[in-house]
Amino acid sequence: MNGKAPVIEFYRYVFMVVLLALHGGTKYFSNGYLVVEFFFILSGYLLMESYLKRTKTAVQYTVDKLKRTYWEYFVAFCISFLYFGVLAKYVNHIPFSMEMFFKFIYEAALIQSIGIFTGINANYPMWYFSVLIWGGALLYYLISKYTELSTHLFIPLISLIALTYLSHQGDSLESFSIEGGVFYIPFIRGIAEMGLGILLCTFAHSRYNKIRSSKCIDCLSVIALVLTFYVFDASGNYAKYVLLTFPLIIFAGMQNRSFLHALFQHKIWLKLGGITWEMYLIHAVLGNIVYNLLGFSWSIYWFILYVVIATCAAFVFKSGCQRLQYILFHQKEK
Numbered sequence: 001m002n003g004k005a006p007v008i009e010f011y012r013y014v015f016m017v018v019l020l021a022l023h024g025g026t027k028y029f030s031n032g033y034l035v036v037e038f039f040f041i042l043s044g045y046l047l048m049e050s051y052l053k054r055t056k057t058a059v060q061y062t063v064d065k066l067k068r069t070y071w072e073y074f075v076a077f078c079i080s081f082l083y084f085g086v087l088a089k090y091v092n093h094i095p096f097s098m099e100m101f102f103k104f105i106y107e108a109a110l111i112q113s114i115g116i117f118t119g120i121n122a123n124y125p126m127w128y129f130s131v132l133i134w135g136g137a138l139l140y141y142l143i144s145k146y147t148e149l150s151t152h153l154f155i156p157l158i159s160l161i162a163l164t165y166l167s168h169q170g171d172s173l174e175s176f177s178i179e180g181g182v183f184y185i186p187f188i189r190g191i192a193e194m195g196l197g198i199l200l201c202t203f204a205h206s207r208y209n210k211i212r213s214s215k216c217i218d219c220l221s222v223i224a225l226v227l228t229f230y231v232f233d234a235s236g237n238y239a240k241y242v243l244l245t246f247p248l249i250i251f252a253g254m255q256n257r258s259f260l261h262a263l264f265q266h267k268i269w270l271k272l273g274g275i276t277w278e279m280y281l282i283h284a285v286l287g288n289i290v291y292n293l294l295g296f297s298w299s300i301y302w303f304i305l306y307v308v309i310a311t312c313a314a315f316v317f318k319s320g321c322q323r324l325q326y327i328l329f330h331q332k333e334k
Contacts, residue, residue: 007253008042009273010264015039016276017307018232023125024287024306026298029232033174034239036128038246040190044197045204045250047136051143052205058141062133069277072321073129076281077108080123083285110134113176115184125284127176131190139194151202155195162192167240193243200247204254218260221252278314278321286310 015035022032050061081104089096106117113127114134142150166173166189175185203209211217224245231238231245252260290306298306 004270004273005254005261006264006266006269006273007260008250010269011038011249011253011273012042012276013269013272016279019125019280020283020287020307020310021303023283024298024303025291026303028298028303031172031232031234031239033172034228034232034242037173037193037242038249039128040132040193041197041200041246042250043132043136044139044194044199045201045254046197047140047194048143048198048201051140052201055144056140058137058144061140061144062137065133065136069129071325072278072281072318073126074108075321075324076278076285076317077123077126079282080285081107083288084122113184114187115178118176118178118184123281123284125280127186128190128280131187132194135187135191135194139191139198143198151199155198159192159195159199162188163196163243166192167243171237171239173239173242196243196247197250200251204251215259217248217252217255221249221260224248272311275311275314275318278318279310282313282317283310286313 015038018029018032018035021028022030047061050056056064085100085104086096088094089100103112103121106112107121107123107126110130110133111117112121113130139150139155142154146154166175166185169175173189175189178184228242228245228249231242255261286309287306290309294302
């Protein structure tokens, strides 16, 4: 299983499908942006798992993460820049500007949407990745230098204050504004939710956790999943409640002796969960192309076909990036 929890891989794929529906312009899952909360909390959990297995410096942790993820990000970003930037300007007879060039630089450097440079750019969903990298580096530094203080004071306090603020901002947890001219909300949101994941992992590995194989937790997580999907399409202001359901879903999914583990232990979920990063990278361009080709409202059958196409495209993209990386870098080493 390569150390992966098959239940979590199942959730990765299912929640990525929800995001495809949202960003693809369908009528399904109008609050589907909330899957970002799942991925932030899960990232925090895995960050703490990484620290507990082998302590690194924050620089080492961040570099290792970039080694695993940045090459595919850069390839996808270049494709998005050409499609949404260069090609779109050419079709609409808009001249190339230096602003476009500078946007390419700071998006390639992962400094969009963290406060210094703001806004959504060529591959617009990738603000998440920038926040994940820089926010993760800050949190890893805290736990590697001041483990006890961080897990018992700093991170709980940061998460509590930030999530309290976010949950009282109206009908949505999503905001791309700068409050008071100081705090950029997506960056604070990411840090707070990754902090929640760190605290969840800390509890899971503590001596206070007595429910590692509890079937009751499994049952509650199934109820939490049902409620989460209700929130995804609810008209009411229920967004903040995923901050309760997602931690329960992740906690139960990480327990390898649960009945959920037996239910989703087939290798297909490991394979599908393993290409969700690639699906995330390419879905903005792919969704725009499919949406323009269809030219009419989505039906459930067209959407299922789109999910199949996106899944296959993700496998091809992953394989292609690995091949390209080998040609450009590893062959030169020989």
